Amino acid sequence: MSRSMKMICPNGHLGFAPTREGSFALGVETNPDIIAADSGSDDVGPVPLGSDTSTSPLAWQTHDLELMLLASRARGVPMIIGSAGDTGSNSRVDLYVRIIRELAAKHRLKPFKVGWFHSEIDRDWLRAKMRRGDAVTGLDARPDLDDAELDATDRIVALAGVHPYIRLLDMGADVIIGGRSSDAALFAAPAIRAGYPEALSYYLGKVLECASFCAEPYGGKETVLGEITDTEVRVTAMHPDQRCTVASVAGHAMYERSNPFYEYVAGGCLDMSECRYEQIGPKTTRVTGPKFVPSDRIRVKLEGSGKIGERFVGLVGIRDPYTIANVDRVIGWAREKARERFGNADYELHYNVYVRDGIMGASDPDRDRPAHELCVMVQGIAPTAEMAEEVCMTGTRQMFYARLPDVKGTAGSVAFALDEVMRASPAYRWTLNHTVGIDDPLEVFPCRVEQVG
Amino acid sequence: MTKLSDIAKTIRSKNAGTDKITFDVIFPDAAAYERVKGSGVMTRESMAALYRIDPARITDFVAFDPALAIKFTVLRERPSGSPGDGDIFGAQQYAPLLELDVP
Numbered sequence: 099m100s101r102s103m104k105m106i107c108p109n110g111h112l113g114f115a116p117t118r119e120g121s122f123a124l125g126v127e128t129n130p131d132i133i134a135a136d137s138g139s140d141d142v143g144p145v146p147l148g149s150d151t152s153t154s155p156l157a158w159q160t161h162d163l164e165l166m167l168l169a170s171r172a173r174g175v176p177m178i179i180g181s182a183g184d185t186g187s188n189s190r191v192d193l194y195v196r197i198i199r200e201l202a203a204k205h206r207l208k209p210f211k212v213g214w215f216h217s218e219i220d221r222d223w224l225r226a227k228m229r230r231g232d233a234v235t236g237l238d239a240r241p242d243l244d245d246a247e248l249d250a251t252d253r254i255v256a257l258a259g260v261h262p263y264i265r266l267l268d269m270g271a272d273v274i275i276g277g278r279s280s281d282a283a284l285f286a287a288p289a290i291r292a293g294y295p296e297a298l299s300y301y302l303g304k305v306l307e308c309a310s311f312c313a314e315p316y317g318g319k320e321t322v323l324g325e326i327t328d329t330e331v332r333v334t335a336m337h338p339d340q341r342c343t344v345a346s347v348a349g350h351a352m353y354e355r356s357n358p359f360y361e362y363v364a365g366g367c368l369d370m371s372e373c374r375y376e377q378i379g380p381k382t383t384r385v386t387g388p389k390f391v392p393s394d395r396i397r398v399k400l401e402g403s404g405k406i407g408e409r410f411v412g413l414v415g416i417r418d419p420y421t422i423a424n425v426d427r428v429i430g431w432a433r434e435k436a437r438e439r440f441g442n443a444d445y446e447l448h449y450n451v452y453v454r455d456g457i458m459g460a461s462d463p464d465r466d467r468p469a470h471e472l473c474v475m476v477q478g479i480a481p482t483a484e485m486a487e488e489v490c491m492t493g494t495r496q497m498f499y500a501r502l503p504d505v506k507g508t509a510g511s512v513a514f515a516l517d518e519v520m521r522a523s524p525a526y527r528w529t530l531n532h533t534v535g536i537d538d539p540l541e542v543f544p545c546r547v548e549q550v551g
Numbered sequence: 552m553t554k555l556s557d558i559a560k561t562i563r564s565k566n567a568g569t570d571k572i573t574f575d576v577i578f579p580d581a582a583a584y585e586r587v588k589g590s591g592v593m594t595r596e597s598m599a600a601l602y603r604i605d606p607a608r609i610t611d612f613v614a615f616d617p618a619l620a621i622k623f624t625v626l627r628e629r630p631s632g633s634p635g636d637g638d639i640f641g642a643q644q645y646a647p648l649l650e651l652d653v654p
Binding site (some may be wrong): 140144237239344347351353354355356357358359406409448449450456457458460461463464525527528 | 561568570571573577600601611613615618619628630631632636637638640643644646
């Protein structure tokens with residue numbers, strides 16, 4: 099029997115919904131060498147990164163960290179968290195480190211070392227690179243970054259590869275809290291550090307990062323076990339009713355990825371096009387054949403979010419079939435009233451017409467067949483909260499006064515369940531989805547280790 | 552006429568990063584997979600027509616044999632979560648695929 103390393107992953111996005119404890123306990127009983135989970139995603143939209151908040155409740159984050167910390171300390175094996183607190187910003191890393199310290203005190207844990215790294219990128223550092231002719235290259239059809247778009251950005255994180263994780267393990271960290279990272283990297287790092295092939299190590303990370311999403315039947319937040327040897331990766335579902343099958347494991351390779359064959363990380367590309375999948379047990383699938391193609395120069399991916407303005411939201415109902423058929427004219431009327439009031443001032447009005455095309459917009463093939471009642475969500479955005487409220491109120495209430503030529507109901511064109519507009523999170527947008535070259539893979543990921551207890 | 556939802560095991564959509572949405576249609580067996588793959592009902596062009604978008608916005612279109620899956624990826628009209636985006640996760644964009652007629 100050749101050597102192997104075992105890792106369990108209890109949650110594909112730690113904190114976003116609570117880890118299921120039953121299958122986690124079964125995972126811990128397998129004597130894993132590493133307990134690891136990713137805690138972030140750009141799925142949650144640009145608001146958390148821009149406003150430097152978490153979308154996950156503190157109680158759920160603490161619950162999951164507590165489960166993993168107690169298991170890690172009881173077994174004496176490293177615990178690794180990536181992309182802390184949804185965004186992996188510096189404040190989220192510091193928050194998780196603080197939670198770890200508080201949990202250690204609460205449970206009177208024996209002294210251990212906590213290590214962390216930050217991932218935020220300073221705008222001036224990036225601007226200086228651009229001045230030196232280092233292009234910040236756009237992904238997914240975006241143009242290269244220019245000064246205007248950089249100026250419009252409030253916060254930038256870089257996605258770390260394996261490098262800061264390996265460094266922190268070298269520094270003796272027992273618990274690692276990572277800033278923004280490629281999901282696969284935090285699992286790949288301990289395997290690569292132990293000398294396992296890079297291709298299999300990154301594949302292990304790729305398959306484990308979403309926990310039970312690589313198992314069937316569907317059911318999130320359950321623990322999976324990954325085991326790497328010098329020649330293969332084996333992945334096993336821990337929940338009694340879940341299995342890792344050829345279809346579920348291969349199917350997971352394409353989840354949330356534009357292409358099922360290639361996964362880019364800082365330092366290279368995982369090529370899964372010749373992976374072979376075999377069922378080797380009722381709950382276990384074996385994978386062989388991934389390749390890793392190192393890049394000439396390390397390019398890190400950057401995510402950036404910029405504030406558009408303060409935001410209020412209004413909700414409008416429509417029941418008259420004639421008004422439903424003419425809802426765009428009703429919206430046009432309200433937009434015109436806002437134009438009359440605010441002119442060319444810096445504001446935005448957005449309308450989502452639910453039960454027509456509120457979810458898909460112009461892509462909806464059924465948008466010509468609206469239902470018998472509609473709900474319209476109105477968003478008003480402006481530089482100040484006061485103005486955003488008035489923009490939203492204008493865009494909402496003026497729908498009530500819309501003048502349609504043949505309408506029978508002349509006492510009000512729409513229905514309000516709430517005659518008010520509500521303050522929402524400020525509006526942000528993704529300003530950066532780019533890459534930039536770096537010379538030292540640790541250059542933008544400063545690492546620290548401190549004793550706890 | 553058979554609908555895609557009658558013979559596919561999974562039909563889903565989800566963000567692939569901030570600027571794209573990816574669609575996965577996964578079949579329970581090779582027969583169903585090959586039937587749809589060979590029918591021409593799912594192509595880059597037919598998907599662009601179904602979603603009323605320029606075919607150039609479909610960045611990837613892949614038949615993925617190991618997973619018995621057909622997958623395509625679309626550039627979003629605007630980045631996820633920008634004001635007016637009705638689906639931050641891209642999780643409900645698959646619905647029109649359910650009713651697709653399979654010969």
